Amino acid sequence: MANYIFRRLLMLVPMLLGVSLAVFLILHLIPGDPAQMAAGPDATQADVEQIRTNYGLDKPFVAQYGIYLSKLLHGDLGDSFQTLAPVTEGIARTFPATLELAVAGMLIAVIFGVPIGIYSALHPRRTADRLVTSLAVLGISTPGFFLGLLLMLLFASELNVLPPTGRGTWAHLVLPSLTLGLPYVATFARLTRTSMLDVLAEDFIRTARAKGLTWGKLTYRHALRNASIPLVTMLGLDFGRLLGGAVIVEKVFSWPGMGSYMVDAIMVRDIYVIQGTILVFATSVVIINLIVDVIYGALDPRIAYS
Template sequence: MFPYILKRLMGLIPTLLIVAVMVFLFVHLLPGDPARLVAGPEADSQTVELIRQDLGLDKPMHEQFVNYFSKALHGDFGTSLRTKRPVSMEIAERFWPTFWLTVSSMVWAVLFGLVIGIVSAVWRNEWPDRLGMTLAVSGISFPSFALGMLLMELFSVKLGWLPTIGADSWRHYILPSLALGAAVAAVMARFTRSSFVEILQEDFVRTARAKGLSETIVVLKHCLRNSLIPVVTMMGLQFGFLLGGSIVVEKVFNWPGMGRLLIDAVEMRDYPVIQAEILLFSLEFIFINLVVDVLYAVINPSIRYK
């Protein structure tokens, strides 16, 4: 197991290098002049040129990339063009609100998704299955931003139960996490049902039932563990998507997270912030995939990486 983990960690280097090159080229192809945006619409061309030199945007592209990547290796991602603060500080302040929003969304989505998927598989083609899959299809089909606005209108405007803006208390997390996790819960329900249906038809399940074990023990002890490997894979991918895909929900709820920071950075062509955030999202995906692979051996001891 250790050599496999070490090999995967070493694979981070070329992957992050390719991502860094692609992100660098992408942000520099965005329309708009960062120097003009920083200087303001009323600044003359001489002032804009001075700002461009100060930001290092007057140098050739390859020199800008070498300078950026060499500093990034030492943990220096530059200074935000918009706030004049270190990019690492900007991201550090916004990371935890996004992280805890993602965790809260993932927790309830996984729990509900597993329950609905298991119930639908056990009572396949009966009314619990039809009800559960109807809810799953509705969760996938309904856009997160539309669900967010609907929840705000109902629970904040009409009923006045929950706040809509800010991240000061646990009550602020309820509506954004519901809007963000609805699609994940739907995907988990459908995926769990599919995995469970296959496991329920295996020979060891029939053997367990023939021994006189109760259906609850058969489902929770024998079926659940054997069906978790594909489910864990989906959980890892969905967690990564939530971390990087909370932009729309954060915009709707004015959430002080990384998604909102990325939107502001794109609007202002804040190259250092855009590059650092996308690199961080890429690193998160790679790390989550590594954790998922390691969990395979924990769930099923028969799996060993050589």
């Protein structure tokens, strides 16, 4: 296990190098002059040239990328064009808010989605099962920003029971986490239903039932555990999507997270902020997938890490 984790961590290095190169290349190929945007519309040509020189934008692409990699190896993601503050400070300030929102959204997805899927699997082809399937399709198809605006209109404007925007108390977390997590409730419900139906049809389930096990023990001790590996896989994939989807939700609810930080940087082409935030998102997804692989071994001892 330790050797497997070590190898996966080593694989993180070339992966992040590839991400950094792709982002660096894309940001330098798109139209527009980042030095001009950083200087502002009223800046003189001398001001623009000074910014270009200070940030090394007057050097060839290979030289610029080499300078960026050298700083990156020392933990330096550069300085923001707009605030002149280090990008690492901005990420350290905003990433906890994004992580908080993503974790809350994932908890909502799992806490509601898995029990709904189990109930649907235990009552197949009944009215409740068909209703769950229909609602799952509706939930998956609903855009996050549209769902967020509906929730804001209902709970903040009409009922006036929850704050519409901002971050500070648990009440501020409710609407954005529901907006982020509810579509994934549908995903987990459908996947749980499918996995449970497959496991409940296995021979060992019929044997356990014949031995007199109650449906409660049979469902949660045997069937759910064997059906949980696809759920863990989906949890890892969806958590990465939640981090990315938080970008839109953060803007809708004025949530001060890294998604909002990145979108604001994109609007003014603050390239060091964009590169830094994408690298952090990519690193988070890789680490989450590593954790998921480790959980596989705890759920099924037959899985070997070769």
